Amino acid sequence: MTDPIDLADHQMVALTRASLAALRAALMRDAGAAAAAYLQEAGYAGGDAIFGSFAAWLKARGSGDPMEMDLPTFEIAATDYFRAAGWGSLAIGALGDAVATLDSEDWGEADPASGLSQPACHLTTGMFASFFGRIAEAPLAVLEVECRSMGSERCRFLIGNAPVMEHVYLELERGMAYDEAVAELG
Numbered sequence: 001m002t003d004p005i006d007l008a009d010h011q012m013v014a015l016t017r018a019s020l021a022a023l024r025a026a027l028m029r030d031a032g033a034a035a036a037a038y039l040q041e042a043g044y045a046g047g048d049a050i051f052g053s054f055a056a057w058l059k060a061r062g063s064g065d066p067m068e069m070d071l072p073t074f075e076i077a078a079t080d081y082f083r084a085a086g087w088g089s090l091a092i093g094a095l096g097d098a099v100a101t102l103d104s105e106d107w108g109e110a111d112p113a114s115g116l117s118q119p120a121c122h123l124t125t126g127m128f129a130s131f132f133g134r135i136a137e138a139p140l141a142v143l144e145v146e147c148r149s150m151g152s153e154r155c156r157f158l159i160g161n162a163p164v165m166e167h168v169y170l171e172l173e174r175g176m177a178y179d180e181a182v183a184e185l186g
Contacts, residue, residue, distance in 0.1 A: 039122035047130020
């Protein structure tokens, strides 16, 4: 059982998945491609508060400082936290030395019924860039390459520095698979 999060004490509010899906749909309808940037910006703006909430939640559980956890302990704690906050579970992995992966088969921002043609967890990409940038103590970029909103079995986010993620993005635009784009980095 995951420990509950007191939303008011953590500077957070509850939002239903249906509300988030409706917001995304309205932004995409009215703002077109700019909708992704708006949602990413909003996610990034909340990343510091999410990280602060995570650290406070860990402290209340007696689990220590997230900056001092080894990867397996951090993965369990992050999954428990994000699940308790209603987002879903996470599995942390890597593609080579330059790219981390975050996978979720139940991510809350995804809307499997939407049948979209591109990944759509834009709020999450901004939030993860801020949240995991705090852990890495360096600016990070996040790119969603698989999404349950487009029929994938999972949502998969790639995390790396900006030049690495720009390379992957450009190669995806050219039609290359993301794992091949990452492999090109050596």
